[in-house]
Amino acid sequence: MIPLFNQLPFGGALLGLLGLLGSGLGNQGQHSPTPATVQVDTTNRPAENRFTKTVLSNDLNEPMELAVAPDGRVFFVERAGKFYVYDPVQKKTRLLYDFPVKAVDKYLNGLLGMTIDPNFSKNHYLYFFYTIQDKDDTRQRIARFVINNDNTLDLASEKSIIEFHIDLEVSAHTGGSMTWDTHGNLFISTGDNTVPFESNGFAPIDERAGRHTFDAQRSAGNPNDLRGKILRIHVEPDGSYTIPDGNLFPKGNSGTRPEIYVMGCRNPYRISVDPATSIVYWGEIGPDSGTDGPQGPRGYDEFNQAKKAGNYGWPYFVGDSKAYHQYDFSTKAVSSLFDPAAPVNNSPNNTGAKQLPPTTKAMVWYPYNKSDEFPELGVGGRCAMGGPVYHYNAALQSKTKIPAYYDKALFMYDWMRNWVFAVRLDDQQNYQSMERFMPETGDFRRPVDMEIGPEGSFYMLEYGSVYGIDNEDARLVRIDFNPGNRTPVAKITAKDTIGLAPLTVAFGNKSYDYDKSDKLTYQWRFEGNKLASTEVKPTYTFRKNGIYTASLTVTDPSGKTSTSKQMIKVGNTMPEVAISTPDNSTFFFPNQTPFRYSVAVTDKEDKAIDRKKVNVALTYIPKVAGNDQQIGHQQISASYNLGKSLIAGSDCKACHQIAAKSVGPSFTEVAKKYHDDKTATAKLANKIIIGGGGVWGEHAMAAHPQLSREETTEMVKYIFSLVNQPTDNRIPPEGNIVLKEHVGNDAPSRYILTASYTDKGSMGTPQPKLALSKSDVLVLRPTKVPGIEADSLHNISKQGKRLGSIHNQSFFMLKGIDLTGIDRLTYRYASKDQTATINVHTDSPTGPVISTVVYTATGEWKNFSDVSAAINNPGGKHDLYFVFDKADGTGKNLFSLDYLLFQGKEMAVNQSNKQSGK
Incomplete structure (x- = not known):
């Protein structure tokens, strides 16, 4: 989080780059809505343990968008250009093509999105949204390809459907989402392609000469530009397109583009169309400011709904049409608020009509801090993703389809906050309520795209923990619902798992079954695969030395099983290690009577303890620059643990790693930079709360107004501790130590005395030799x-x-x-x-x-x-x-x-x- 880049993978509210990843929460492959005559149950919420999340493809690299074909194949793309298919029959992922796209870290463009044609079963059309560059012109292209029956992409079939220029030097807000309505109209989302970093987190409307990339009035606020929009076109068989009726501007209207369905978007990163109503939904990544200011309101992310074509306000309005002030970036003069009923674009960078349509407010909007209107959305970084709408089909023969409880629910999710919500709408399709989906077991890892498969299951791409790198937990997953019998859960317990032969172990059994009426049966195996017991809690004696894996398999009446395992080590016992002192074992007294200590080691099997193999070290955790508080208490350091826990529970790790560079600097880089700055703790603790940039490059750190000054101080102290790594000094197993005056009685420091011993292992045991280790720790704190x-x-x-x-x-x-x-x-x-x-x-x-x-x-x-x-x-x-x-x-x-x-x-x-x- 220091500095946690708000412009991260995805622009503004969360991180300014979010537009760069493509999207495509289309409804392709989704089954038809339930006929009005079918009654569905939307009152009894299904138990969360009936949902199962299965990893289909793992260790991806910046996955962007997916599309599920009617035959169950899952197509998906990565930003660097790779196009894959997951085959549900072979259960394998295959690389189909590597697009030669313009995808570099600085610009955050590339292969941003994909979708499949509504008539894919007949025409085999795939559509891709990617960045191309010819000489000095960089463009976003939406192109159509044919995929052959053998899963090869016919490169010669490429048809460029629509292209538009982008300013490549702008490293944010590229959009990339595509989807369809039931009339065969293609919707395309585009970002505002505007530098957000020098507007203090407010509206980027800098009209000074030479600053056109800092002015979103030239793109999102310009009705004659395709950026910062949701476009709607109808693709014809020859690859050309026509304009459907009902777009925002009529064809031939001066100063406008007829392709525009929605304007005034900052970064509509994920879009979706409800197949039953043709209403468009999307997540909008908002600006960065954590507080209201002279220029206008703080930043909000939005979940938007377009029942018809409209203007959603950016860069003049945000959230529920909260207005920004007109602002002169030269003089810093603040003037009147923009008028949501009649906004006017007078920017010299506007190439289109000046009078704009009135604005439409967001359906749901939320800041970094707790939202007064939607408190269930929580606090933290923001990165809104929108869609799809689920329609339960009672006639669909599927054992895994999402239940009727979620019929007509809009699913929206947040890349930064790792949650998914089901939104309920009333009969007029207005917002009614929302509830978390799989809050306990979802374990979402930066959800970046979500779609409904032909069998009624959910498919999701998870970007992985850290932005901009090859995450091990970047993956394609499927979420199934189990309406019937559930698999039991096996769970072994055992106290005495280490000892000498013969070792008798009394095994416990905490297995359970969600279906309470099921009578479970048990199969225990202790040495190899031979069945040894069917008791609930057996006792077993291991008579020979060795390392064994005891297993318990639990089976319910339907035959569903699960297995739990426990390692048993026979032939040795744990050594005993104890640090003792006649002096105080909690506090140290600098430059006074030496601290006396001794380490006692005993082991039943080792006849003599080699004192040279008793590892004893005195570790000093020094004072942190600029920090007047203690860095710890009790075990090692409370502030260390508290700060570490606060960072782990925040959005910091999306942008920062401990030692490696991501979109932001590593924590160790930050600690080294401010090591000698005595004011750094206070300054950085405040910066985490208010956000900002300008120190580590063009990216800005998100504001975190939901955190207290005490919490951010602990976070900074933990980060600073990373370059003050303890200095280990080997010392004898017994002795006297004068603890140095340089520590200071009031310094935020600790002396840590550690002792460890690894025994000789059991005799006559097959390799690996069963050697066991034990340690003891004594932490001394200032008085x-x-x-x-x-x-x-x-x-x-x-x-x-x-x-x-x-x-x-x-x-x-x-x-x-x-x-x-x-x-x-x-x-x-x-x-x-x-x-x-x-x-x-x-x-x-x-x-x-x-x-x-x-x-x-x-x-x-x-x-x-x-x-x-x-x-x-x-x-x-x-x-x-x-x-x-x-x-x-x-x-x-x-x-x-x-x-x-x-x-x-x-x-x-x-x-x-x-x-x-x-």
């Missing part, structure tokens, strides 16, 4: 603990580095604290006008009290003071609960905690000497 590092909060909130909103009986907890050598606790705090007591309990909020302090008000929240109290060591490690108590039981907003300082006698003396200058 100064910022409030934000509390492990658990009750009725308390985090306020930056501090804890606040602390009331009577509020508490926070620190986990696993050793108080060896600690006899005093100091609080750095503020309290405007309250006096109360803090009691420290062990292991629960009502456990034994080991410290009590009464503090007094400091007068203002900005006034901080120290208060100290003795603390008793109960021995061992304990969870410490800090409970606030107001005698009258009515206290509100009692306390703000900056940090805690755990002190011992020697530490207190050293601090006193420092203060007195000794």
